[in-house]
Amino acid sequence: MYDINNTDKQENVLIVGVNLDKKNDIDIDSSMNELKELVNAAGGVVVCEVIQNKERVDSAYYIGKGKAEEIALSCEELDIDTVVFNNELTGAQIRNLESILNKKIIDRTNLILDIFAKRAVSREGRLQVELAQLKYMLPRLIGLGNQLSRTGGGIGTRGPGEQKLETDRRHISRRITDIEKELKELEGVRMTKRKKRQDSEIPIVALVGYTNAGKSTLLNSLIKLDEEYTEEKEVYVKNMLFATLDTTLRKSMLPNGQSFLVTDTVGFVSQLPTKLIEAFKGTLEEVKYADLLLHVVDMTNQDINIQTQTTLSILKELQVLDKPMITVFNKSDILENEVISNIQGPIIRISAKTGYNIELLVQMIQDNLPQKFYRVNLMVPYSEGNLSNYLFDKTKVEKYEHKENGTLITTTIDSIDYEKYKSFIVDVD
Numbered sequence: 001m002y003d004i005n006n007t008d009k010q011e012n013v014l015i016v017g018v019n020l021d022k023k024n025d026i027d028i029d030s031s032m033n034e035l036k037e038l039v040n041a042a043g044g045v046v047v048c049e050v051i052q053n054k055e056r057v058d059s060a061y062y063i064g065k066g067k068a069e070e071i072a073l074s075c076e077e078l079d080i081d082t083v084v085f086n087n088e089l090t091g092a093q094i095r096n097l098e099s100i101l102n103k104k105i106i107d108r109t110n111l112i113l114d115i116f117a118k119r120a121v122s123r124e125g126r127l128q129v130e131l132a133q134l135k136y137m138l139p140r141l142i143g144l145g146n147q148l149s150r151t152g153g154g155i156g157t158r159g160p161g162e163q164k165l166e167t168d169r170r171h172i173s174r175r176i177t178d179i180e181k182e183l184k185e186l187e188g189v190r191m192t193k194r195k196k197r198q199d200s201e202i203p204i205v206a207l208v209g210y211t212n213a214g215k216s217t218l219l220n221s222l223i224k225l226d227e228e229y230t231e232e233k234e235v236y237v238k239n240m241l242f243a244t245l246d247t248t249l250r251k252s253m254l255p256n257g258q259s260f261l262v263t264d265t266v267g268f269v270s271q272l273p274t275k276l277i278e279a280f281k282g283t284l285e286e287v288k289y290a291d292l293l294l295h296v297v298d299m300t301n302q303d304i305n306i307q308t309q310t311t312l313s314i315l316k317e318l319q320v321l322d323k324p325m326i327t328v329f330n331k332s333d334i335l336e337n338e339v340i341s342n343i344q345g346p347i348i349r350i351s352a353k354t355g356y357n358i359e360l361l362v363q364m365i366q367d368n369l370p371q372k373f374y375r376v377n378l379m380v381p382y383s384e385g386n387l388s389n390y391l392f393d394k395t396k397v398e399k400y401e402h403k404e405n406g407t408l409i410t411t412t413i414d415s416i417d418y419e420k421y422k423s424f425i426v427d428v429d
Contacts, residue, residue, distance in 0.1 A: 012079055013044040016063060016071065017086035019053045030303045034270065035086050035108065037212075042115050047078050061100070062093045068100045075103050084111055087271075091140035108271055109136060124186045131179045132278070134172050141169060190286075203260040203369050205252075206290035208315060210307040211267025213298040214330040218352035219264045222252040225362060226259070235264065247286055254366040255359075257396045258373045258412045263290065270310050277317070284318055292369050293325040294361075299349070300331045308343075324368050332356065372415045378424040381406040387421065 015035050019028040028051060036046045050063075050071060058064045062085060063071070075083065082104045083097070089107040097105045106114070113133050120126040207215040220234045228251065235248050249263045263286055277284070287293065293315070297308055315321050327343045333351035346364055350357040366373070375398075380388050388407055391397060395411045402408075408428070413421070 011044040011081040012047050013039050013082045013084055014048040014050065014071065014075060014078065014080045015039065015046055015084045015086065016050045017052070018057055018063060019051055020056065027303070027306075030306065031086060031270065034303075035084065035111075038108070038111050038115065038269075039084055042111055042118070044082060044084075048074055048080070050074070057087070060092065061096050062087070062089055065100070068097055072101045075101055082106055084108070094140060112269065112272070124183065124190075127179050127183055127186070131176060131183065134176050134179070135278075138169065138172050138176075141172075203258075203291045203371055204289065205260055205262045205292045205294060205365055205369075206287045207262065207264050207294050207296055208287060209267065209296035209311050210298065210301075211269050213267065213296045213301075213307070214352045215264050215267065215296045218294070218296055218328070218330065218350075219248065219250060219262055221352050221355055221358050222262050222362070223250045225358075226251050226253045252362070254373065255363055256366060256373050256375050256412050257398060258366075258414075259396060260365070260369075268311050268314050270306065272310075272314065277314070287315070287318060287320050290320075290323065291371060292365060293320065293323050294365075295325055295327045296352075297327060297329050298331055299329040300334045324370060326361075326364055326368055328361065372418075373412050374415070374418050375410070375412050376418070376425050377428045378409045378411070378421060379403070379406050379426045380409055380424055384424075387424070 015032060017028055017032045017035070032049060032051065036049075039046050050067075052063050052067055054064075061068050071083065074080070080103055083101055084106045086108050088109045089097070089105070094105050094107075113129065113136060116129045117126075117133065120129045207219060209215055216235045223229055223233055233250055235250075247263060247265055249261055251259055252262050253259055265284060265287060295308075295311060295315075297304060297311075301307060312321065325345050327345060327347045329347065329349045330352050332349040333354045333356055346368060348357060348361055348364060350361055352358070378391065380391070382405075384406070388409070391409055391411055391413075395413055395417075397409055397411045400407055400409045408426070410428075
């Protein structure tokens, strides 16, 4: 298996992009820079970049046969192992390009899938990635012929891509069916866990945003506020695209002492493969059940507007834009750019790394959660033992004292319990 962390085995990569006369949603230079980062994340090193200006892509060779022949010469001169294209290729385009370049051909979609295959840790995550890879591979079996039969491994060959050419359409179709069945079963388990969380009435805050915006670092900062925090509960952090993939759930605490859950989700990227969104839909749907979204934005990135719009587009596709959302401009310790002016809803500048404004952010979380919380003193008669048990089990009791007429309990309750038990609320001198 190719080791992404072994720099001795890094592949020399040539990246290719087509600039469709300003028709691209994202600037071609920015898109190619992002492609470089994706190649680095996959374990390759970009040694050459080719951008071609065209009115439309070539249906047979994507860049045209003449340009492909020019790139073939560059590949020989620079000892290129892999050529990565900035857009999704058809099976015919892959086959035609391989016949001229005689190199491994990878498109942007395959590259992202390859990174996900490397980073997935949980059983569900690995199955979701494999499902997306198989659905990508199925219509391209002929075009991927040479690539599938290579024995050297490397970028684009992780997961099902390592199978030989004899992997036929029927076998892949059966495997897709098996994976979808297993994911359905895992979804049932996830729904059971989700129901338990909902029954506990603990608020859930979901971190969303572009990959490498600092969501995992922010999660680690937030969980340090919880009294049960230990270093072992922190998640992996690295300055790299898609450093973490699997969804995580950790506990934190609001200023009023109320616990809340914070969940990290897979990072977004421009041109995120549709098949990948479909495969991860079950996991991404966790966002639907969050009470509040934190849209984490890397304010040092030159493509901040594009990255923000990409995230909002995916959130719209997931039908969660109607949820309360705080836009969190991260990495303000590095660069204090102007924040985006047309953002709706509350915004805040923070540094997840240094802890700058984290306490203010948590106060904003408390203020913007749809469920309000109240710190109260309740005089619970001894005849209401069930209520006392409920408060000790379901709320964060600060202190209690047994009095003549009952137990005086100081705790934090939500608006539902406030209305339900307000007759027990008393003033304490």
